[in-house]
Amino acid sequence: MSTVVTRFAPSPTGYLHVGGARTALFSWLLARHTGGEGKFLLRIEDTDLARSTEQATIQLLEDLRWLGLHWDNADSLVYQSKRQDIYNEIIKNLIAKNHAYEAWETQEELAALRAQAEKAKRAFIYRRRKYSPEQIAKFQEEGRKSVIRFATPVKQYSFFDVIAEKEIVQPEEECQDFVIRKTDGMPTYHFAVVVDDAEMGITHILRGQEHTKNTFLHIALQEALNYPRPTYAHLSTIQNLDGTKMGKRDRDKKVREAAHNFIKNTKTSIEAIASKTTLAASRLEEWLSNSKSQLDPSEHDQLMPAIGLNPKDLPEILVHDFRKNGYLPEALLNFLALLGWSPGENKELMSMDEMVQLFSIERISNANAKFDRTKLLAFNTEKLKAAPTERLVMAMRDFLSVNEDSPLSRATDEQLATLIDMKRGIRTLRELDDATRFFFIPDDQIAYDAAAVEKNLKKNNNEGAGVLRDLQTILTSAPDWTAATLEHAVQSYCTEKNLGLGKVAQPIRVAVTGSTVSPPIFQSLEFLGRESTLARISRCLSTL
């Protein structure tokens, strides 16, 4: 049996998004499924000099590491931008054999040709064009740069797609001579992928459906270069609930929408908004009026406070978004795996090991899937419930590393463990943060929610405040400060006054947290400690 070698080959133009993560996951699962033999390799496709950034590469690797999708060529990561000489050598041979040639049309000329074809309701097919020596001399004189095109042998191409489970065919009239080297000297995607996949010994290529048609170009190139043909599997698209493609544009769309609303509602000028950021007003203006233009994430981050948009309201689409919002990687991965794949037999929740064991490419579906965040939330809840406390302490540390402004950063591991056990039942790590950060805020900085104060303390002629005063006395004289003792003392008070626990717990909650929600109240008081609890109660009472 031959070895399985898969790869994930992102282009570093931004953070990893969930679609890419799912492609990486399937490739990883396929390799791991074969045991120690299989290899999962990573390659950085940075041939687009204008759009690729080093920052994006770093982020991509970090996201992959966070997911636990480790690649087997860690010490020899492939960057296409560093392999220009290798590509050029192969292209030179192709030209020598007349399998490739120089082409001189400018992008404008090509666009005109396409427009013409479209007008005539014809498909535009580029085939080799003849240039006279005089023409070429003139082009060179003008300083034109040529591209190299592949002289595609005109014939019918077909390949077997293991997900569609059938032969996908392209008729010969659709063949065209595509660019393999750009005017800037870099190879195009089509050329670099074919060369690198062959060189890296890739046996199985899993990629998005948008590449299905590209495959014909790739196999034509493989034939000319005498490369073996890998197995192809094209994954369906992940969509938003409304059926549109889920992508990075969604975030930009949301920010733009919010910006327009803000301007409309507050009559703020674009200049005024821009002045709160490092963005130029002209840039902002261009972005607002042109729905095709996009801001990058760091620009979004600056703009959001200026237009009153909370980051939590952004659609989660990047792996990093889910990390920051308190999802566990194993939950995201388990959920993603089920978008297009199922092990059958009604099995859904799986450990990574189980997924590796059960994975098979034949069971991947060819139908598009919608990304339903509520189901992901449910998966996260289950994983959180099943995880041992130590695992969650680590997860919480990771969460805090990307949420540095949280007061919980001040907690010790031991405290985190206590909080985790106190608050079992949370759905995200962010919920734990939200629910327990009041512990770490200075006593005199608790902000009281007006509605909560009204309802639980002031209503019915300060009924709650009266209860709170009684409790102040009781708690002050508590023999020790454990949840059990405090509960016992408060319960006796309830019995004596014939009050339900709710009538008593809520006023304390408001005094101690500023709001109506907290972990179980007596455990919370024990955690907070006698001093802070009493300080908060008296401060609360004094503000009434």
Next chain:
RNA sequence: GGCCCCGUCGUCUAGAGGCCUAGGACACGGCCCUUUCAAGGCCGCGACACGGGUUCGAAUCCCGUCGGGGUCACCA
């Protein structure tokens, strides 16, 4: 528009001619538990896109219609 792919509850899916009165999960509705928020327990609602075939028998096979997605770059 041409070409390619797809079409089972709202969503993710099980289902490879009779095990289907179509199963599970999430969501939703109801009830229960409860000091808050969660979590949890029980019950319920809910789908084979449509129309033709083939067959004793079709969610499963074939054809058409409709609907959705992808793609038509010197971006990957």
